[in-house]
Amino acid sequence: MTETDGKSPRERYRAQVCAEIKQHAWEQLATTGVSALSLNAIAKRLGMSGPALYRYYASRDELLTELIRDAYRSLADLVRAAFESGADAAGLAHAIRDWALADPHRYFLLYGTPVPGYHAPEDTATISTEIMAVLIDAHVALSLDRPATSFDAHLENHRDWADGHPAPAATLHRALSFWARVHGTLSLELAGHFAGMGFDPALLFAAELDDLLKS
Amino acid sequence: MTETDGKSPRERYRAQVCAEIKQHAWEQLATTGVSALSLNAIAKRLGMSGPALYRYYASRDELLTELIRDAYRSLADLVRAAFESGADAAGLAHAIRDWALADPHRYFLLYGTPVPGYHAPEDTATISTEIMAVLIDAHVALSLDRPATSFDAHLENHRDWADGHPAPAATLHRALSFWARVHGTLSLELAGHFAGMGFDPALLFAAELDDLLKS
DNA sequence: ATCTAGAGTTAGAAGCTATAGCTAACCCTT
DNA sequence: AAGGGTTAGCTATAGCTTCTAACTCTAGAT
Numbered sequence: 001m002t003e004t005d006g007k008s009p010r011e012r013y014r015a016q017v018c019a020e021i022k023q024h025a026w027e028q029l030a031t032t033g034v035s036a037l038s039l040n041a042i043a044k045r046l047g048m049s050g051p052a053l054y055r056y057y058a059s060r061d062e063l064l065t066e067l068i069r070d071a072y073r074s075l076a077d078l079v080r081a082a083f084e085s086g087a088d089a090a091g092l093a094h095a096i097r098d099w100a101l102a103d104p105h106r107y108f109l110l111y112g113t114p115v116p117g118y119h120a121p122e123d124t125a126t127i128s129t130e131i132m133a134v135l136i137d138a139h140v141a142l143s144l145d146r147p148a149t150s151f152d153a154h155l156e157n158h159r160d161w162a163d164g165h166p167a168p169a170a171t172l173h174r175a176l177s178f179w180a181r182v183h184g185t186l187s188l189e190l191a192g193h194f195a196g197m198g199f200d201p202a203l204l205f206a207a208e209l210d211d212l213l214k215s
Numbered sequence: 216m217t218e219t220d221g222k223s224p225r226e227r228y229r230a231q232v233c234a235e236i237k238q239h240a241w242e243q244l245a246t247t248g249v250s251a252l253s254l255n256a257i258a259k260r261l262g263m264s265g266p267a268l269y270r271y272y273a274s275r276d277e278l279l280t281e282l283i284r285d286a287y288r289s290l291a292d293l294v295r296a297a298f299e300s301g302a303d304a305a306g307l308a309h310a311i312r313d314w315a316l317a318d319p320h321r322y323f324l325l326y327g328t329p330v331p332g333y334h335a336p337e338d339t340a341t342i343s344t345e346i347m348a349v350l351i352d353a354h355v356a357l358s359l360d361r362p363a364t365s366f367d368a369h370l371e372n373h374r375d376w377a378d379g380h381p382a383p384a385a386t387l388h389r390a391l392s393f394w395a396r397v398h399g400t401l402s403l404e405l406a407g408h409f410a411g412m413g414f415d416p417a418l419l420f421a422a423e424l425d426d427l428l429k430s
Numbered sequence: 431a432t433c434t435a436g437a438g439t440t441a442g443a444a445g446c447t448a449t450a451g452c453t454a455a456c457c458c459t460t
Numbered sequence: 461a462a463g464g465g466t467t468a469g470c471t472a473t474a475g476c477t478t479c480t481a482a483c484t485c486t487a488g489a490t
Contacts, residue, residue, distance in 0.1 A: 113327030184399020
């Protein structure tokens, strides 16, 4: 209970303020989107003046990087947890869609328009390959009786991104298609491009995956 | 040659300044992206002071709306021209991809992260349905020997967006899948998510379409 | 008890959007 | 040809942003 956690009170206080800043940043992000994320507004909502925030995050970009990292981690954990609890590829897709619908701005933070000056840090790429690895795992169980395509052959020679995964190229192909179709339908839906069209985006989502997974 | 064009000199001058502003806006957009589009910077590059620009565009959003409208028109014209010159669905996909690669920021202006406060004007929706109509046209020639899916049945009851197009629901389904797959692979590629992976995005793009179109 | 590190402050620079009020030039009409 | 209305441009300003600099003051460590 009253474990000191091995940290000095200053460090604990600092960690908590950092967490509070991030929490308010997420709230602001969820309501107004990334472009309207304001350090000043966060500081005022925390009861302190603007520049005080720079003790905790050196710049707006550094806070954004932290948010992106957290979002990636959240998605990777979700995908991994879903897979480890026995979900198949379709189950993963559903989990990802729910995750995105729960906070569209968080999804766009990762997969939306890249911000001009920003460059993702090294570890987000690591998490990204981690996600891809799980996606590949989720596709190894699927049948491979479809005829091999020329892209399969190309992937055979360009499978470094699979990080040594032993799955056949056709499976890597399926994982990539999975990712592309999930992203395609999901981002069009989240951006509102299906808004006035009347049909149910969830059914298009499911149909795109069905077409990929059954065969 | 020296046709007066029926416009007063003031109107002609105004139209030209508007065009120059838009041209500089496109240049700035192509290099730095939409978030860095600055009315001040455009004004200075045109040799006039910041607020002078507000005589021509009432706000940053109004200029953005104009740019979005132009981009939509450009894409719609491209798609229509490609179809009328005999391109099939795969040809349309190639044309769209080239159009997007030529100016990624323009593509993201239409299909990227929606800007928080902004609401698209009426006519962009009109152009969007115009594009969809051409996409449907491009898919009517394809065979329909695939088994009907439940999404086809759903589309039969929600085909208002097709604007009275007589194509069967399976064809509407194909047009939607086409759009989603084009957008999925293209936006992942343009956002750099395939950057360190080694394979050729053009081949994944082609494979995603092949899987849709051949059958 | 003293000293130092760090948290928070105000002030300010440079940038942005956008408004207000003014001048001057221009077009049109009389 | 002269006046009147329109409009293009200016400067100044308000209010917002990120971010730096210099200062105070307190809390933890020695």
